[in-house]
Amino acid sequence: MNRTIVISQILVIEQAPGWLVAALNHAIIAGVLLIGGAITMMLQVWVERRLIARMQDRLGPNRVGPEGILQSIADGIKMFTKEDIIPRAADRWVHLLAPIVALAPIAMMLAVLPWGRGLVAVDLEVGVLYIAAVSSISGVGLMMAGWGSRNTFALLGAMRSIAQLIAYEIPLIIALLGIVLLTGGMSLARMPELQAGIPLFGSSIPGAPDLGLGWFIFTPVGLLGGIIFFICALAEGERTPFDIPEADSEIVAGYMTEYSGMKFAVFYIAQYLLNFALAVLSAVVFLGGWQGPGVAWLADAGLGAAASLLSLLWLLLKAWGLFMLMVVIRAAVPRLRVDQLMSFAWKYLLPLALVNVASAALWVGLTEWSSIEWGNLLPVDGLAPWQRIGVAALVTAVINLGATRWVLRINRAPAAAPVVVPA
Amino acid sequence: MTIEVKQLVRDLSIPSPGDITRPALAGERETMVLNMGPHHPSTHGVLRLVVELDGETVVNVAPDIGYLHTGIEKSMESKTYQKALVMTDRTDYLAPLSNNLSYVLAVEQLLGCTVPERATTVRVLLVELQRISSHLVWLGTHALDLAAMSVFLYGFREREQILDIFELVSGARMMTSYFRVGGLAYDVPPEFPAAVQALLAIMPERIDEYEALLTHNPIWLERTRGIGAIDTASAIALGVTGPALRATGFAWDLRRDMPYCGYETYEFAVPIARNGDIYDRYLVRVAEMRESVKICAQALDRLIALGPGPYVTSDRKIAPPPKSEITHSMESLIHHFKLWTEGFKPPRGDTLAAIESPRGELATYIVSDGSPKPYRVHFRAPSFVNLQALPHMARGHLVADLVALIASMDPVLGEVDR
Numbered sequence: 126m127n128r129t130i131v132i133s134q135i136l137v138i139e140q141a142p143g144w145l146v147a148a149l150n151h152a153i154i155a156g157v158l159l160i161g162g163a164i165t166m167m168l169q170v171w172v173e174r175r176l177i178a179r180m181q182d183r184l185g186p187n188r189v190g191p192e193g194i195l196q197s198i199a200d201g202i203k204m205f206t207k208e209d210i211i212p213r214a215a216d217r218w219v220h221l222l223a224p225i226v227a228l229a230p231i232a233m234m235l236a237v238l239p240w241g242r243g244l245v246a247v248d249l250e251v252g253v254l255y256i257a258a259v260s261s262i263s264g265v266g267l268m269m270a271g272w273g274s275r276n277t278f279a280l281l282g283a284m285r286s287i288a289q290l291i292a293y294e295i296p297l298i299i300a301l302l303g304i305v306l307l308t309g310g311m312s313l314a315r316m317p318e319l320q321a322g323i324p325l326f327g328s329s330i331p332g333a334p335d336l337g338l339g340w341f342i343f344t345p346v347g348l349l350g351g352i353i354f355f356i357c358a359l360a361e362g363e364r365t366p367f368d369i370p371e372a373d374s375e376i377v378a379g380y381m382t383e384y385s386g387m388k389f390a391v392f393y394i395a396q397y398l399l400n401f402a403l404a405v406l407s408a409v410v411f412l413g414g415w416q417g418p419g420v421a422w423l424a425d426a427g428l429g430a431a432a433s434l435l436s437l438l439w440l441l442l443k444a445w446g447l448f449m450l451m452v453v454i455r456a457a458v459p460r461l462r463v464d465q466l467m468s469f470a471w472k473y474l475l476p477l478a479l480v481n482v483a484s485a486a487l488w489v490g491l492t493e494w495s496s497i498e499w500g501n502l503l504p505v506d507g508l509a510p511w512q513r514i515g516v517a518a519l520v521t522a523v524i525n526l527g528a529t530r531w532v533l534r535i536n537r538a539p540a541a542a543p544v545v546v547p548a
Numbered sequence: 549m550t551i552e553v554k555q556l557v558r559d560l561s562i563p564s565p566g567d568i569t570r571p572a573l574a575g576e577r578e579t580m581v582l583n584m585g586p587h588h589p590s591t592h593g594v595l596r597l598v599v600e601l602d603g604e605t606v607v608n609v610a611p612d613i614g615y616l617h618t619g620i621e622k623s624m625e626s627k628t629y630q631k632a633l634v635m636t637d638r639t640d641y642l643a644p645l646s647n648n649l650s651y652v653l654a655v656e657q658l659l660g661c662t663v664p665e666r667a668t669t670v671r672v673l674l675v676e677l678q679r680i681s682s683h684l685v686w687l688g689t690h691a692l693d694l695a696a697m698s699v700f701l702y703g704f705r706e707r708e709q710i711l712d713i714f715e716l717v718s719g720a721r722m723m724t725s726y727f728r729v730g731g732l733a734y735d736v737p738p739e740f741p742a743a744v745q746a747l748l749a750i751m752p753e754r755i756d757e758y759e760a761l762l763t764h765n766p767i768w769l770e771r772t773r774g775i776g777a778i779d780t781a782s783a784i785a786l787g788v789t790g791p792a793l794r795a796t797g798f799a800w801d802l803r804r805d806m807p808y809c810g811y812e813t814y815e816f817a818v819p820i821a822r823n824g825d826i827y828d829r830y831l832v833r834v835a836e837m838r839e840s841v842k843i844c845a846q847a848l849d850r851l852i853a854l855g856p857g858p859y860v861t862s863d864r865k866i867a868p869p870p871k872s873e874i875t876h877s878m879e880s881l882i883h884h885f886k887l888w889t890e891g892f893k894p895p896r897g898d899t900l901a902a903i904e905s906p907r908g909e910l911a912t913y914i915v916s917d918g919s920p921k922p923y924r925v926h927f928r929a930p931s932f933v934n935l936q937a938l939p940h941m942a943r944g945h946l947v948a949d950l951v952a953l954i955a956s957m958d959p960v961l962g963e964v965d966r
Binding site: 177180181182183277278281365366368369377455456457458459460461462463464465 | 580695705947
């Protein structure tokens, strides 16, 4: 099964030594990902600033380049020319290394994401596990920054980040786990492939057209999982309403307080890249990744390159849509307090994520097990695959809805005394 | 003293920074000291707070003020009464017209001079607009401190319109010095009623917009309800006035209870709430903006009904004669000369004029020794007094709440330090 197009196939020169081809191969992939990442980050900053300005009845940056699109480059040049200040009391090496430790794992995350039909740099069989493991390394960088700066605000910010990252990583991974059960594997490259077909039923109905819309978000398990995942992604990416580690009105800039110049910029890049990587990941796992109407049709027509291009467009569209949703949320809501943030993760998201995993297991049982595996208790063999999916959807929808209502009810705050504003 | 009173005094006492920065004694729980400000994004100016933290919980707070001390009260002693007026703009720089009003009322009391109806009506109208603009700054920065960024920009959009009206009447957007002893500096221009009407027409729905973003927002409720509550007794003991006092359920508003400028003839409500927490202060201020809109509309109607007329007292010993008179009246020229070289001389004595500024009771106390310069001027500044309540309200809450708490007290450091 050759799912990936190895980019350097174009470059294979006869008689070239194998190690050279491999080295070129890796260099090209790394180059594309890093340059693409940098450009994406600049576009993100511009989109965020323009979009939020539009929501707030102002213009936003519109001077550098057409519509201000080159503003990020101007900012980058400014950052480069700023003095790099290391506080006298700081731990020099820890202070220096922290931004690098924060950025590197996020760049590594980009490698395993499937960017389009057949476009994946590294197809890891344990992609989900890899993402979970690598993304938590950058927390170490934040703690190093907070600790190394020897500043109370920085230390408070770092402690908040670590607490937040740990708390939200758990529901995030458990939300992914439900999908891992559904797909029966941890490969991220395989996930979009399983989301072909039509909503909910995927490719299970014979003769139904492949619209590329069999996204997991249309199943009850994927819907709840997707919502939990997106909320956790907001927290992992430190975005409003969870931007507590760098709550500027409380603790100045959190762990970044003592950073200036390019090291500050590296933290900034890390944050935006993480946001984007999480948006892509949400799209890949829950929104069908590169699947979309037209991709399968182009591929069947023998236009493989065009299909790949269209699939890349679909993925970018979804990822940018999710990123813009993050921006809109930032414009609309206030920030939670640190203890409220914690209780939200442990009291709402974690139980719901656990129920969702149980639902996912039930889904797998109802759609894939035979009657014998059910101990001849359920006569599932007689049903067509799409009928079994329908039954599973119904059952899991009831479970997930019930669990959501239950979690909301047990956590409801006691009603506060009504406030009267007399005339 | 009874035990309860002793307890109250201990609870309400204001710690000094030294109480917090001293090293922990043996057997005492060790705490962290966080220095918030004077350079901090959410201390609303240059307030410095020395915060004692146990984790993120506030154990004690010591406000350290004086970073914006500019000697306004002292400087006023070396200026004539007319010139000292300019300094009042700079105390509470978010409500300069309110300061102007308090000062000119005090001087007018000393002189015993009367003010034309037209001037009084314009004063009420502008002071209420000033209240709206000041509350808009409070709302915006309060929301911004809790990261609700858009409300800030929406609020400043409307504030801009109000500042345009101030510019229209006085030529200055913030440091207006528009109210003069005996009346106004100039008459309002003919465009004035239309500009105010345009603002009053949009204001109610704009306030609805802010409320739509905040009042029922679950995160906003979580962040503000039950935080930094104070009861009426403690609030009165600490001298808290204004919206913070009314949020505790005590309806005390000088405009209604000790009227000045003919406020008794206007129809308006005094909004109160019950719990005295941050959310209630928010509700009270938003309701106050709506009431101010009503007062403005009434004042504007009266102004239009009054028609053109004198805008400053005709007493030439207090207000200078118009330019046209100077060119052909010897007496006017002498008055003009006397007023701008020497100034007027109020009789010996002292006086206090209190108004309800956007932040609470603002009173100007003036002692006159019979010379053209005040012997002593003192402001009873609501920001300064309200700030006393901060340690009492903050204990036991988190650092993040402290930020919301400062914002909800709406201090202006120019007024605190003077």
